[in-house]
Amino acid sequence: MLIDFLPILLHVVVAVGFATVVLVLNIALGRAGKRTKIKDTAYECGVIPEPGPQPRFSVKFYLVAMLFILFDIEVVFMYPWAVVYRDYIAQHGMLIFWSMLSFVIILLFGYAYAVKKGALEWGR
Amino acid sequence: MIVPYALEISVVCVGIFLLMVDAFLKTDKTTIAWTGVVVLLAIFGLTFALGPMPKGVIPEAFYVLDPTALFFKRFLLLATVLTLILSIDYSPVYQKFVPAAVPQAGLGEFFTLPVFACAGMMFMVSANDFIMIFVALELVTITFYVLVASMRKNQGSLEAGVKYLILGALSTGFLVYGITWLYGITGYTSLDGIQSVLPRVPEQYQPSVLFGLGLVLVALGFKVAAVPFQFWVPDVYQGAPTPVTAYLSVASKAAGFVVLLRVLEPFVTTPTFQVKVFGILTILAAVTLILGNLAAMSQQNLKRLLAYSSIAHAGYLLVAVASLSAPGAKVAIGFYLGGYLLMTFLAFLVLLNVAKVSGGDDIRDFNGLGKRSPVLALALLISMLSLAGLPFTIGFLGKFFIFEAALASGQYVLVVLGAITVACGFYYYLKVVMAMYWQPPAPSATNIQVSPFGQFLIALLVLAIIIFGIFPQPILGALTHL
DSSP states (O other), X not given: OGGGGHHHHHHXXXXXXXXXXXXXXXXXXXXXXXXXXXXXXXXXXXXXXXSOSSOOOOHHHHXXXXXXXXXXXXXXXXXXXXXXXXXXXXXXXXXXXXXXXHXXXXXXXXXXXXXXXXXXXXXX | OOOTTHHHHHHHHHHHHHHHHHHHOOOOHHHHHHHHHHHHHHHHHHHHHSOOBOGGGOSOTTBOBOHXXXXXXXXXXXXXXXXXXXXXXXXXXXXXXXXXXXTTTTHHHHHHHHHHHHHHHHHHHHBOBHHHHHHHHHHHHHHHHHHHTOOTTOHHHHHHHHHHHHHHHHHHHHHHHHHHHHHHHHXXXXXXXXXXXXXXXXXXXXXXXXXXHHHHHHHHHHHHTOTTSOTHHHHHHHHSOHHHHHHIIIIIHHHHHHHHHHHHHHHHTSHHHHHHHHHHHHHHHHHHHHHHHXXXXXXXXXXXXXHHXXXXXXXXXXXXXXXXXXXXXXXXXXXXXXXXXHHHHHHHHHHHHHHHHHSOOBGGGGTTHHHHOHHHHHHHHHHHHHHHTOTTSHHHHHHHHHHHHHHHTTOHHHHHHHHHHHHHHHHHHHHHHHHHHTSOOOTTOOOOOOOHHHHHHHHHHHHHHHHHHHOOHHHHHHHHOO
């Protein structure tokens, strides 16, 4: 039973081993010779890397991404709901319909709130 | 027929309504809070029309409405009302730390989010299924993340928000992992189902059950601020807006304890697990008592002191949880939390009013409060004495019932430890009293005026602390009658 997990153990060993070998090689070979500022820059096919490593994003991206996730989850709930809908109605009645309807209405209020508060106005 | 969870649905509707008012109407934002107060008080009244229901009556198995649940629904509604009133008081301070794009920016959400948290906690105290517990808990926690971090221009608030978010997410992970273990062994997420299967769990799987329960206990220990899961408490309590701190320390803790009681119920009634589970709880209670009380002694900031005192009170409550085999333990927990609500809100009400004028919440800001504002000083005196557990206050009776239950179930070590830590408690609570009455006020300190409504509220809380400290029957009755 436990032997079934052997491939996973092998995978872990290979992953950790590869990372260790590469890091050790890097230290052994890469630290040789003189260090300069140019040598320490990130390697991008010989071109000097242009922007800094942490570019700044407008906070609006986060806002839109967050709203996207919120309203996307709705669909995640709706797929399994739609799959069992017909059978459930036949067996247990309309409860499943009203549950989803109330959920969507609550989301609708959330949407109205987001729009009214200007969360989707890109220009501001 | 009335839907059993009509109360929660109406609270959610109130929240949505207030949110829409905030978004679409250009009213003064404090009217939102006052509307919330009035409507929640009306719902509080409605709870008396709705009696507790026996288990078979409610079709949904994930929901129970026993006397405990009903008592705590009233408790949570009152806590939310008090939080909203404190928030109105706090709004001038709050606005200093929020970017003001429009006048009163952010206030609408500040007044509305507690209502949603209230709905979540009301679901929590009735939840009888791990899925329901999880969803309700998330509704509460996510609301609190926002509330704690909502003063965006205040570093303390942001730091508190980040700490609470990261540790909260971690504890949620523990909860879900624990639930999967319990589900994996028993095949049920409902607590009734787990209860029915537990006595028949074969011996080789019993460690797995305990492991799953342990993970769930970690998450709930985080919620109720039990040592060793208390690291977030002082920083979050200090950084969060004061009304949110009060709400967090009272309502969130109470809901956490009710969930703890429900989750433990199947385990402490099953002989095979009883001894081990009580062992874990005893250790938790002991370390929480010791660390909470000792760490509180050296605090110089009143909010931090109240944070450690909140850990200490979690310790006393855990003593009762570890004594669940005694018949009076559950009632003792309910009564203790009821008293804790009154005295904590009174302390935070005074703290808020003083900090608004002095600009800080260190203990030295309370120097000479006896001269600057006799009303506030007297209120804080009563609250501190009750938190310490002086006779004729509700705090004394709460501790009395808990120790009575602990003695009845033979937890003598915890009783001795509790008695010693109560003595420590007197030291740090009276330190505040000493600052108020024996230290001279700072030269720049001015007198503090309290609004008539504030005075009324203070009088109400003080009276409740003393009256229920002599006459506990109304609360005890609400906890036991079916």
